[in-house]
Amino acid sequence: MVSASIYGFVDYKKSSRDIRFKTLYQETKAEEPPLPVTEKKATPEIAAKEEEKQILKSEQVNNERRVKQKRPKKLNAKIYSRAALESYEPVQIEEPPVTIEVKAEK
Amino acid sequence: MLLSFLKPPTMPNSRILTMRQSARVFFQLLFWIPVAAFSLLLIYNTLPYFSFSKDFSFIRERGFLFQGNLYNACFYIHIFAGAVCIFTALIQFSRYILKKSKAIHRISGKLYVFVVLFLGAPTGLYMSFFAKGSFWERSLFLFMAATWFITTLYGLRTIHKKNVLAHKIWMMRSYAMAMTAVTFRVYHVIFYLLDWHHLENYELSLWLSVVGNMMFAEWIIYRSGKNYLKSFSI
Numbered sequence: 001m002v003s004a005s006i007y008g009f010v011d012y013k014k015s016s017r018d019i020r021f022k023t024l025y026q027e028t029k030a031e032e033p034p035l036p037v038t039e040k041k042a043t044p045e046i047a048a049k050e051e052e053k054q055i056l057k058s059e060q061v062n063n064e065r066r067v068k069q070k071r072p073k074k075l076n077a078k079i080y081s082r083a084a085l086e087s088y089e090p091v092q093i094e095e096p097p098v099t100i101e102v103k104a105e106k
Numbered sequence: 107m108l109l110s111f112l113k114p115p116t117m118p119n120s121r122i123l124t125m126r127q128s129a130r131v132f133f134q135l136l137f138w139i140p141v142a143a144f145s146l147l148l149i150y151n152t153l154p155y156f157s158f159s160k161d162f163s164f165i166r167e168r169g170f171l172f173q174g175n176l177y178n179a180c181f182y183i184h185i186f187a188g189a190v191c192i193f194t195a196l197i198q199f200s201r202y203i204l205k206k207s208k209a210i211h212r213i214s215g216k217l218y219v220f221v222v223l224f225l226g227a228p229t230g231l232y233m234s235f236f237a238k239g240s241f242w243e244r245s246l247f248l249f250m251a252a253t254w255f256i257t258t259l260y261g262l263r264t265i266h267k268k269n270v271l272a273h274k275i276w277m278m279r280s281y282a283m284a285m286t287a288v289t290f291r292v293y294h295v296i297f298y299l300l301d302w303h304h305l306e307n308y309e310l311s312l313w314l315s316v317v318g319n320m321m322f323a324e325w326i327i328y329r330s331g332k333n334y335l336k337s338f339s340i
Binding site: 024 | 148150151162163167168170171174176227228229231232233235238239251252255287292294298299305
């Protein structure tokens with residue numbers, strides 16, 4: 001137990017510096033596409049109608065999204081686990097571009 | 107004198123005793139059937155990991171950790187130890203087996219103690235440093251591993267000293283720690299069905315399973331202790 005705790009602490013200290021460990025359990029969030037923005041017309045009646053149409057459209061889009069997002073949850077033996085129950089996608093870390101300094105020869 | 111028949115009898119008659127006994131058996135079955143079912147389901151779900159494939163969401167989520175040989179080894183040892191100790195512990199609390207054959211109790215008990223002290227608890231302690239959640243969840247995993255080790259060690263020491271009552275109490279505490287793996291999964295599934303966010307679900311299930319199991323074990327010990335003391339009353 002003593003050696004397990006020492007090894008664990010030392011390895012934790014080592015890996016805690018690594019960016020991959022810091023982002024290990026971060027969850028990806030699905031980005032929602034922005035709603036279409038329309039330019040306002042000069043006349044108030046046409047503008048009101050256009051606004052209504054836009055509201056209806058956005059409501060439809062929202063409803064479709066809700067239908068797509070809400071999946072029926074099934075009870076089975078596989079979900080009886082310690083793992084994340086939603087489908088997991090690991091975070092992709094963009095590594096900074098490597099810059100090679102070339103010294104100019106004199 | 108006329109109202110003396112209203113007073114409860116000092117010694118319950120055989121019908122009341124039979125009723126009490128059958129109620130006790132019923133409640134014991136109500137407790138042990140789900141415990142056994144969920145324990146066996148946990149073991150059944152552990153078996154596919156021994157294909158050593160990396161295509162499990164638990165392993166994919168911890169891809170970086172599984173690159174290390176020590177963490178990899180600790181994980182497989184830990185799940186093997188967990189499965190063995192949960193299976194062996196199932197038969198340890200059976201009075202029927204203890205009466206019929208003490209050898210079964212002793213052999214499976216020795217296996218349980220060996221697996222916890224040398225495999226399950228140390229590997230769990232190592233892995234707790236890298237557990238999911240905040241500092242407090244990692245500390246809770248550390249506490250769990252240490253408590254599991256200490257309670258099992260005390261259970262072993264007390265039976266070596268022929269102190270059966272203390273042995274029972276310490277092994278109950280040890281089993282409560284082992285069963286956090288089972289109760290965690292039950293809470294996890296319940297909160298998942300209640301649409302809880304994964305990380306909140308994970309953390310809450312973890313705290314509930316550890317604190318709940320400890321409190322339940324202490325309540326059982328307190329109750330059996332009270333009954334034991336009652337047996338001395340005149």
